[in-house]
Amino acid sequence: xxxxxxxxxxxxxxxxxxxxxxxxxxxxxxxxxxxxxxxxxxxxxxxxxxxxxxxxxxxxxxxxxxxxxxxxxxxxxxxxxxxxxxxxxxxxxxxxxxxxxxxxxxxxxxxxxxxxxxxxxxxxxxxxxxxxxxxxxxxxxxxxxxxxxxxxxxxxxxxxxxxxxxxxxxxxxxxxxxxxxxxxxxxxxxxxxx
Numbered sequence: 585x586x587x588x589x590x591x592x593x594x595x596x597x598x599x600x601x602x603x604x605x606x607x608x609x610x611x612x613x614x615x616x617x618x619x620x621x622x623x624x625x626x627x628x629x630x631x632x633x634x635x636x637x638x639x640x641x642x643x644x645x646x647x648x649x650x651x652x653x654x655x656x657x658x659x660x661x662x663x664x665x666x667x668x669x670x671x672x673x674x675x676x677x678x679x680x681x682x683x684x685x686x687x688x689x690x691x692x693x694x695x696x697x698x699x700x701x702x703x704x705x706x707x708x709x710x711x712x713x714x715x716x717x718x719x720x721x722x723x724x725x726x727x728x729x730x731x732x733x734x735x736x737x738x739x740x741x742x743x744x745x746x747x748x749x750x751x752x753x754x755x756x757x758x759x760x761x762x763x764x765x766x767x768x769x770x771x772x773x774x775x776x777x778x
Contacts, residue, residue, distance in 0.1 A: 608734045618693040618726040619775075625696030629750030630763060631771040639663050642685070642718065642774055649772075650683050650716060658685040659706040660720060675709035684714035684768075687778070688721045689738060694729040697749040698773065701742035711748060717768040719748075722778040 585593070614621070623633045636642050639662035646656060646663075657678055658665030663685045667678070678684075686705060688698035698719050705711055733739055733747070752767030763769050 608731050610731055610735075611729060613728045614694075618728065619723050621693040622691050622696050622726055622773075625694065626750060626771075626773060627696070629696055630753055631696065631750040631773060633773045633775060636720075636774045636776045639776070642720065642776065645772075645774065646683055646685075646718065654682040655680065656683045656685060657681045657707075657710060657714060659704065659710055660685055660687045663718075663720070669706050669710070671706070673707045675707055675713065678707065678709050678713045681714045683716045683718060684710045685718045685720070686710060688719050688725070688773075690725040690727055690733075690736075691721050691773070692727050692730055692733060692747065695747070695749055697730075697747040699733060699739075700746045700748065701738070702744060703742070711746065712767045714768060716770045717748075717751075717772070719771065719773045720776050720778075721773050723775050724777070 626633060634645065636645065639660075642663045646654060655667060656663075656665040657667040657669055659669055665685065667681060686700065688700060689704055691698050698721060700711060702708060711717060727733060730747075739745055748771065751763045751769055751771045752765055753761060753763050754765040755761045
């Protein structure tokens with residue numbers, strides 16, 4: 585047994601006994617139109633929402649906003665990309681991609697967040713290393729609040745989960761807001777049925 589294996593065996597042996605997760609209370613909904621609440625919350629965080637009738641509209645949106653020569657990595661079959669994504673794609677190879685396209689499993693009206701797991705991204709770096717993120721979201725897949733997320737089986741079954749709310753941003757002591765400081769510079773949610 586190597587030193588590493590011996591160390592890991594000791595760590596595993598020292599784990600506390602498993603305990604059930606605490607119950608998450610279900611708070612009363614604030615009511616209102618989920619889509620309007622989601623849009624307002626996302627806009628507060630610097631994101632935008634647009635409507636699309638088809639995947640072709642999404643491709644046209646990308647060309648209009650980012651140019652015909654923009655490199656696109658798409659994790660959804662309905663929107664073609666200029667980069668092929670597979671489980672073998674090296675995450676670092678996405679470092680020069682302009683636009684990433686991914687479909688969110690659902691959105692949260694309370695915060696304007698979209699939910700992803702390893703299944704949606706395909707390549708985990710897609711949501712963080714590209715310059716601009718286009719998120720397809722079916723309006724029928726909106727949840728009221730964060731407490732609703734924790735009650736879903738797909739949340740519990742995912743290896744990891746990310747709730748993303750708007751583009752990356754930071755502000756210095758003088759209040760200068762910079763978008764894309766540690767991640768995507770823009771996040772656009774496209775309303776399109778699954």
